[in-house]
Amino acid sequence: MAHYQGHICQCLPRLLTLKRDSPLTIAGDRRKTGRQFVEDVLAFSTGLSEFGVRPGDVIAIAALNSDWYIEWLLAITFVGGIAAPLNYRWSLEEARLAIELVSPVMLVVDESCSSWALELQESCDMPSIRMHVLIGDATPKFRNNQSVLRMDYIRRSWQGPPTADPLLAPKGIAIICFTSGTTGKPKGVAISHTALIVQSLAKLAIVGYTEEDVYLHTAPLCHIGGISSCMAMLMAGGCHVVLPKFCPKSSIQAIEQHNVTSLITVPTMIADLISYISSRSSSWEGGTRVSKILNGGGSLSVELLSNAIHVFPHAKIVSAYGMTECCSSLTFITLPNPNCEKSRILTSDNHNLKSDHIYQQPGGVCVGKAAPHVEIRISTNDQASSFSPSIGKILTRGLHVMIGYWKDTSGNLLHSNENGWLDTGDIGWLDENGNLWLIGREKGLIKSGGENVYPEEV
CATH class of the missing domain: 3.40.50.12780 (ANL, N-terminal domain)
Structure with missing residues (x-):
């Protein structure tokens, strides 16, 4: 056959x-x-x-x-x-x-x-x-x-x-x-x-999109986040509510008018939605129908997450880490995630640190576990391990990885080795529960006093 x-x-x-x-x-x-x-x-x-x-x-x-x-x-x-x-x-x-x-x-x-x-x-x-x-x-x-x-x-x-x-x-x-x-x-x-199909299936499985969903397009369709979530909702069979571009007022009106159940955001979008709702004189009830929010483009602060939960009380808020070269999301984490509370925060001197925010630590930002179709490894100078306690380059492999850069003749920003692993250009580590902790970009590394320092940690 x-x-x-x-x-x-x-x-x-x-x-x-x-x-x-x-x-x-x-x-x-x-x-x-x-x-x-x-x-x-x-x-x-x-x-x-x-x-x-x-x-x-x-x-x-x-x-x-x-x-x-x-x-x-x-x-x-x-x-x-x-x-x-x-x-x-x-x-x-x-x-x-x-x-x-x-x-x-x-x-x-x-x-x-x-x-x-x-x-x-x-x-x-x-x-x-x-x-x-x-x-x-x-x-x-x-x-x-x-x-x-x-x-x-x-x-x-x-x-x-x-x-x-x-x-x-x-x-x-x-x-x-x-x-x-x-x-x-x-x-x-x-x-x-x-890549688009396996990414869509991951979102269906993890975020939980279904044919009953009413999905609000907040991300531009020229961006991989907007495209991949659109494809996921097409596969799910849900209804698409399409705005020309993101605007807090029109988004809130659409949520109320069309009984929106799901949307994707970045932290600034969440902040803008919350700010607009707070400025309204009328009561806000549309948030009770929203059951799924996928956040990308950065982690949510404690305050922002708390306000988002207040505005969308019945929503499962999932945060994702990804990149265009990997067809959007590599890892997902449902907020709040009790597994990350138990994770040990590893730093260069192997001390455990405490913080008021379990997702943002001196040891990085917890971005969750790899999607079912995604392999992730941490590569150090001398080894690569799927569950390494060491900080190193984040590598990924799978059907989600790009075919390549179109007509690229200058060498890839991200390169794959002979085993098919793609270097994301990011630095991080994996904890014992399989959660990926993101520290920063490899190109942002600064040598100070013989130690590696990343701007994101400062």
Whole structure:
């Protein structure tokens, strides 16, 4: 029997069954059932094929979050294309560098990026781009440009089923996600369908996403955190409430209006939500429906965690440590976690230290245990061990690891050795319970008095 590789569009038949006549996406006044959503994806994919998009072709997207954005991500990959989300906050020069790197055959933009997209088009110095496509409305100058296609024109020829099976790009690449890491210049991280699928399954298992969830999109879909959680919720079959971008007021209104049950945040988002709720004169009851919060991008302080629990009293708050090169989350920890209270805090002089915050210690920040599909090791100068008491480089291995940097010729920031281990560039240690403690970046190491000091510890 032939082996069939995974594809993120394998969620579509299930969505058609689970949400056929129920809301799957809510974006402002626009609501779509599972049937409407799937038909839109298939219509876009058919149009892309007719416009000559072939497996391995890159299509760049620069837009705010929307239901259309999600449909485009799936439609591009359905025909074997590779989606390259661009940051809508980028300047013209930043966008130009990214586009030069990935050489897309098509650039899909909305009004938020139409100004620099028009400059790029008029400059005629992006020969790879054969088509420009507009999502939604835009300024008259861009909208009336005869060489800019509208979405309806792309999908015009679709007549309904039957549709062929989804195709794969070479090496199974699904997306190119940009990251600057600590080197400054953005790099294109090539991420496979398999990586997105195993990441989604981990979130379903650990965070607990289900088809009953109403998920609020707070993270941008040009970021791996937003993409990976979106894919997880597509696999779960939950309902997506899509905001163009994060705003405390609109987020709180969406939580109350749509009975949101789950969302992802970073510490500053949590702080902004709490601050807005505190400033309101009306009572806050929407938080009682929220049952799952996934935090990334940094640990929560004692005060912030306490306030978050007060505002969202029934929510399981899970914090994750990850990176773009590993398709988002490597480890997860449910807060508060009693196992970490028992962990011994190891420092360079082997003293046990006490702190008012069990997750932030002089020995690092506890970021939890590895996801089921993730291997983690600590590499010291002379050895690497899965449960080493020593501080060293954090290595990881598994299906979640990137294919590589797109067109990288300068050497990877993160490198893998002959056994497939990827160096994250972070320093940490593993305790006896399997919890990973994060200390800082290897590049931030300072030698002081013959000792290793990391800025994060100071």
